Amino acid sequence: MEQPTLKRSINWIQGTALTISAVLGCGILVLPSITAANAGPASLLSWAIMALFAFPIVLTLARLSTMIPNAGGITAYVRAAFGPHVSYLLSWVMLGSVPVGAPTLALTGAIYMNNLYHLNQWEIVALAAAMLLISLALNMKGIELSSKVSLPVVLIILALIFAAITVSLPRVTIEAFHPFLPRGWAAVGSTSVLIFFSFVGWEMITPLSEEFENPKRDLTISLLLGAFCISVLYLLLSFVTVGTHAYGDGRMASLSLLLSAAFGSLGTILVTLLALFITFIAVHANIAGFSRMVYAQARDGYFPKFFSVLHEKNQTPIRVLAAMGAAFLSLFLLYGVFQPSLGLLIQATSTVFIVSYVLTMLAALKMIKRDAIAWLLALIACVTTLVILLFSGWLIFYPFLLVAAGELSLNPHLFVTRKLKMPVWKRSNGEEEESLPFRAKR
Numbered sequence: 001m002e003q004p005t006l007k008r009s010i011n012w013i014q015g016t017a018l019t020i021s022a023v024l025g026c027g028i029l030v031l032p033s034i035t036a037a038n039a040g041p042a043s044l045l046s047w048a049i050m051a052l053f054a055f056p057i058v059l060t061l062a063r064l065s066t067m068i069p070n071a072g073g074i075t076a077y078v079r080a081a082f083g084p085h086v087s088y089l090l091s092w093v094m095l096g097s098v099p100v101g102a103p104t105l106a107l108t109g110a111i112y113m114n115n116l117y118h119l120n121q122w123e124i125v126a127l128a129a130a131m132l133l134i135s136l137a138l139n140m141k142g143i144e145l146s147s148k149v150s151l152p153v154v155l156i157i158l159a160l161i162f163a164a165i166t167v168s169l170p171r172v173t174i175e176a177f178h179p180f181l182p183r184g185w186a187a188v189g190s191t192s193v194l195i196f197f198s199f200v201g202w203e204m205i206t207p208l209s210e211e212f213e214n215p216k217r218d219l220t221i222s223l224l225l226g227a228f229c230i231s232v233l234y235l236l237l238s239f240v241t242v243g244t245h246a247y248g249d250g251r252m253a254s255l256s257l258l259l260s261a262a263f264g265s266l267g268t269i270l271v272t273l274l275a276l277f278i279t280f281i282a283v284h285a286n287i288a289g290f291s292r293m294v295y296a297q298a299r300d301g302y303f304p305k306f307f308s309v310l311h312e313k314n315q316t317p318i319r320v321l322a323a324m325g326a327a328f329l330s331l332f333l334l335y336g337v338f339q340p341s342l343g344l345l346i347q348a349t350s351t352v353f354i355v356s357y358v359l360t361m362l363a364a365l366k367m368i369k370r371d372a373i374a375w376l377l378a379l380i381a382c383v384t385t386l387v388i389l390l391f392s393g394w395l396i397f398y399p400f401l402l403v404a405a406g407e408l409s410l411n412p413h414l415f416v417t418r419k420l421k422m423p424v425w426k427r428s429n430g431e432e433e434e435s436l437p438f439r440a441k442r
Helices: 012-023 027-066 076-083 084-092 097-113 121-141 143-171 184-199 207-213 215-243 252-265 267-298 318-338 342-367 372-388 391-412
Strands: 424-426 432-433
Touching: 012 143, 012 215, 012 267, 012 432, 027 076, 027 184, 027 207, 027 215, 027 252, 027 267, 027 342, 027 372, 076 084, 076 342, 084 267, 084 342, 084 391, 097 121, 097 267, 097 318, 097 342, 121 143, 121 267, 121 318, 143 215, 143 252, 143 267, 184 215, 207 215, 207 267, 215 252, 215 432, 252 267, 342 372, 342 391
Parallel strands: none
Antiparallel strands: 424 432
16 A cells, blocks of 8 residues: 655645744734833844844745755755764754744743633643644644635734734834934844744744645745745834834833724733734644654654654644644643743743754755855855854753753663764665664665
């Protein structure tokens, strides 16, 4: 019986919706006011700088996806550049991203329900778990249904945010932009680092390349349109936040203030619904991309073959999604019992993404010709992500702990022997290559 393969059903419109979903997070509700409080009107420069720097990353990912349209996404690009060993270790690093980040993001969104109802700890956990359960169920039914669900939700979110921006524009005053640099250029730089985390998530679209109808065209269009929409959205929202002075004095949720000004008492309800919608589409897109990445790694021998099985009818990585559900449940129980800092969990996840970007950009620099504009864009993206990584503080050790776990899985005696030697298998042409951990020897 022929092994089912991933179904090609995503067009560029659905791909753009998924791209926006993967990047847009609950930070849009509070970051414009936080950045304005930190850097004043000059925070607009911080948003513009990060929006510009996002495009070299997006264009590099688009170039790599056309070169290697593989469900492994960034792990496939790193394998092509640096070999199976480094790709395997990156796979372990990525295990510390979505399995931790998705439930954390869901909890963050669920907390917004306190605007309408006072929820206790376990009620928040239950609401977050319900969002992830719905997303897992949709992903199990197939990416075509998932992408069709994402599109109207994204349109509702964009309509609400642009409505808040539109009704706020007449209240913008020139006086609100003076003084422009109240805290100097250093504040602009530190604020840019904070904003960078609003421009991560592009890499979760690349594992869907095998499910695009025309990946070489549609995936590139989706990434670029998604980047353009996100950048315009952030810049306009930041502009009206500063222009109406919807920040300072401890006010964190500028979008809440803007919607309240536009819709009155209904604004609180809209902000709550907006937070839930944004949370859902963000975790939904990340679950879709991550599950395909793990499936591809299992299919290629990096993870146990158990996870390389697709649902015969829906052609979805059913076992990976089930395992993700178990991982989510574990983190929800951990949060309910010990109540760890959500901010710390988000920062740790973000550090993993930055490390993955650095490796991906290095892979691009190795594979793209140096005389091409794409190579220069990859260089800019690589330098940017390296600089951002330096601001990660002690959390920079988190991805390196995951790397150590990956090395330990290859060689349980790693810390008692001095030399790690990976086994080899013979290619058909007689050349030797490092074997993959879960591939049978040939």
